Amino acid sequence: MVKSDELVFLPLGGSGEIGMNFNAYGFGPAHRRQWIVVDCGITFGRESDVPGVDIIMPDIRFLAEQNQTVLGIVATHAHEDHIGAIAPLWPLLKCPIYATPFTARLIEGKLVEAGLSVPVNQVPVGGHLKLGPFAIDFISITHSILEPNLLAIRTPLGVIAHTGDWKIDPEPVLGEATDAAAIQKLGDEGVLALVCDSTNALVPGHSGSEAKVRESLSDLIGTLKGRVAVTAFASNVARLDSIGHAARTHGRKLALVGRSMHKIVAAARDTGYLTDFPQTLDAREAAELPARRVLYLATGSQGEPRAALSRIAEGNHPDVSLGKGDAVIFSSRVIPGNELPIFDLHNKLSALGVEVLTAEDHFVHVSGHPAREELAQMYRWTRPQIAVPVHGELRHMAEHARLAKSLQVPEALVPANGQLYRLAPGPAELIDEVPSGRIHMDGRVMVAEGEGLAKARRAMSYAGLIAVTLVLDEKGRVAAEAAILTEGIPQPVENAVRTAVDESLRRHNPKKSGSEELRETVRRAARRAAQDAWGKKPVTRVTVVEL
Ligand SMILES: [Zn+2]
Ligand SMILES: [Zn+2]
Secondary structure, eight states, rough: OOOOOOEEEEEEEEEEEESEEEEEEEEOGGGGGEEEEEEEEEEEEOTTSTTTTTEEEEEOOOOOOOOOOOEEEESSSOHHHTTHHHHHHHHHHOOOOEEEHHHHHHHHHHHHHHOOOOOOOEEEOOOEETTTTEEEEEEEEBOOSSSOEEEEEEEEEEEEEESOOBBBEEEEEEEEOOOHHHHHHHHHHSSSSEEEEOOOTOOOOOOHHHHHHHHHHHHHHHHOOOEEEEETTOOHHHHHHHHHHHHHHOOOEEESSSSSHHHHHHHHHHHOOOOOOOOOOOOHHHTTOOOEEEEESSSSTTTTTSSSSHHHHTTTSSSOOOOOOOOEEEEOOOTTTOHHHHHHHHHHHHHTTTTEEEETTTTOOOSSOHHHHHHHHHHHHHHOOOEEEBBBBBBHHHHHHHHHHHTSEEEEEEOTTEEEEEEESSSSSSEEEOOOOOEEEEEEEEEEEEGGGGHHHHHHHHOOOEEEEOOOOOTBBBOSSOEEEEESSSSHHHHHEEEEEEEEHHHHHHTOHHHHHHHHHHHHHHHHHHHHHSSSOOOOEEEEEEO
């Protein structure tokens, strides 16, 4: 260690939002830091914000372009908001990837799909990893997926406890329980900073146990007589196991419906989980069975239009049809922002006569994130010098920081993406802001948010498009009638625009104004006419062809 060494923290995603987690830790003097990246996730675009963009990733050009040394990407767990951007962003970093076996298996699948042959280095559950000045222990914790890890990151300037996503579940059904002893031991050793999940910092009490959901789900399924479909996050393998268990208990055959269900079940089996899961049936075979002998496990709990459940609700799934007497259980929560598609899905199922059962009226789901009592427990275990809330919107992070202060944590930061904090030596301090932002996966092309494509698409989706072509002769006189093409414009508005364009052309005096001025005059006239007739200004493009 040299005197100018510093330990810094830089979030490039996931601070001020739930999704797109990307946290970097740097060590060394400012001019040649060595970095590790903890998690590299995506977030999902909302159609109303970014039409045509499903996937959004962090802008990591600071680490990718400025000759920064990135020693590795370490994944805490396999949720999309933590691993989804590894494959698309790996070519920018080209560094080794580390994860526990189940997570590694899913990352590898994504790399292969992206056409990359990059091995993922497996760290055993409860294992250890050394990357330059960083010595990392993987400590088992509980969440809503297999193999979530708290990372104890030891550096010459102090220990960071990076929780990843977690809860305290004494009975997680599958996988390891929270290794409370190891976390407490870390606290005894002395924790400089606790970088911690803020998702449920506003929720009082405790998140609840997966084992209780298992019982309740089974009881509920036992009361149902027709076909039953349960939808849950495919990645929640313990929940899938519970549903398999309920199927067996009540004499139903289990059929998986949806690509990600098959993918996750295969990954879990390959890495030694789901050993007690029932033999599954092809959905086509299941359709032949009596209604009360079938249990479908389907994707699409968030109302995703292409997922299995939406297709079933629209009556166009090739292998599954539900109707009167059947039931769908939503063993999941409503992710904020997805209310409309989910309620739309409930309505479509209700229209088919299907009974819709949700977490609103039945105990069929628990959160995977810590409520306030669990957060307080984590602070009592680790007793950090600095609280660093991440994985939350600002309101969650600010409340999390207040909670930490109330628990006698001396310092609490509320970081934003792109803010570079020095954690040691000396008191924690914001020392720089680096370029950050969002990259849209737009079809097959990566586009920076700042390029404004989403804004242009929103404008066109709101008020359509008018394209006008003008033809001038060699003396600059109007040589033909204007050609006007429109998309998404009502006929009376189009007529008003045509009249206004014709009027501008009639007034055109080539001695007084050139083609560029005419173009602008026509553009303004067309927009004004649309505004007067319609109250909206379409995107308007004018092309001048000079003979
Ligand atoms: Zn997460
Ligand atoms: Zn997670």
